[in-house]
Amino acid sequence: MAETNRRWLLAARPQGMIKDSDFRLVEEPVPEPGPGEFLVRQTHLSFDPTQRGWIAYDTYLPAVKIGDVVRAGGVGQVVKSNNPAFKVGQMVQGGFGWQDYMVTAGQTEFMPVTPLFPGMSPEQALGVFGITGLTAWFGLTDVGKPVAGETVLVSGAAGATGSVVIQIAKALGCKTIGIAGGPEKCKWVTGVAGADACIDYKSENVAARIKELAPKGVNVVFENVGGEILEAALMNLALRARVVLCGGISGYNEANPAESAGIRPYMNLTVTRSRMEGFIILDYATRYGEGVQALAKLISEGKLKTAEDVQHGFENIPTTLRRLFEGKNFGKQLLKICDPPLPVV
Ligand SMILES: NC(=O)c1ccc[n+]([C@@H]2O[C@H](COP(=O)([O-])OP(=O)(O)OC[C@H]3O[C@@H](n4cnc5c(N)ncnc54)[C@H](OP(=O)(O)O)[C@@H]3O)[C@@H](O)[C@H]2O)c1
Structure with a gap:
């Protein structure tokens, strides 16, 4: 020692x-x-x-x-x-x-x-069964509430939280679109995590690609990045979409987040009668056991890597x-x- x-x-x-x-x-x-x-x-x-x-x-x-x-x-x-x-x-x-x-x-x-x-x-304790996996589980199922057949868009899709969100959404019968940085990460998001598509935000026009992949709009946005990526998502909402504000890492290095550039297309929430909601996983502490069980079941069924x-x-x-x-x-x-x-x- x-x-x-x-x-x-x-x-x-x-x-x-x-x-x-x-x-x-x-x-x-x-x-x-x-x-x-x-x-x-x-x-x-x-x-x-x-x-x-x-x-x-x-x-x-x-x-x-x-x-x-x-x-x-x-x-x-x-x-x-x-x-x-x-x-x-x-x-x-x-x-x-x-x-x-x-x-x-x-x-x-x-x-x-x-x-x-x-x-x-x-x-596993710090990852899929810890804050990370639980954030994915409760953020998606409790705040985003996707139903089978809906389209779920996930930013930070090759990251710890985003990659779990993609797989939960898939297991729930949703179409899933990831957004990640670079071809290697996008390949993993589709090839291993099983997303239907992945947009490389470093080389593609994110808003245009979401429109191509989800012409009728996305029903659930699981937002990990914020900034222009969130704006691209907001421009492509389906009617009564749910935008889950999990995080906004693109702004975390700013001196004062209260002075960030803001969200330009926010009125599209009104036009599409959509809801945008934040959450903090610590508020779910009394339900962690429920989340761990649900995630363990997905792993045992081979649906979560x-x-x-x-x-x-x-x-x-x-x-x-x-x-x-x-x-x-x-x-x-x-x-x-x-x-x-x-x-x-
Ligand atoms: N609400 C809650 O209670 C809660 C709990 C846990 C986590 N979170 C949030 O969930 C998000 C993901 O957390 P995590 O632990 O799973 O981390 P992570 O996604 O594993 O790692 C962060 C990833 O963010 C991407 N990134 C970094 N800077 C970026 C930028 N400027 N623009 C676009 N993408 C950028 C990078 O992926 P690329 O290479 O793809 O760019 C990086 O790998 C964070 O926003 C975090 O704050 C929230």
């Missing part, structure tokens, strides 16, 4: 693309758990676009303070415990942040610590977050810090 606790602290609020100098690496003694507490040795970290917001400004969570450890979800192993609910050797999931070790009594800043289900890998992009090395943590904004990740972005140091119970 590491003898010190390496921690990446927030050194500066990022301006534009995140830089190495926005973070500071420190080494501290490994903390000791007090009464009712346990010590987690983190093994895997999740990378999520929302972290760019967390370190820059207040969102649905208060901004990380300068000098604090960077907020992140992760998986780890309980290595010392004074809490009977958490046994030494158990694999657990929680908001452990960019650090090797964390002492907790069971509630981290933005989520409780929960044991991994038996047989679930850390990659996942891709994970696992980077390595604690020193590479800031670079790995940047990958999301450079489009370098393929599927769920993770980083493996180490193997569990103790036998897993």
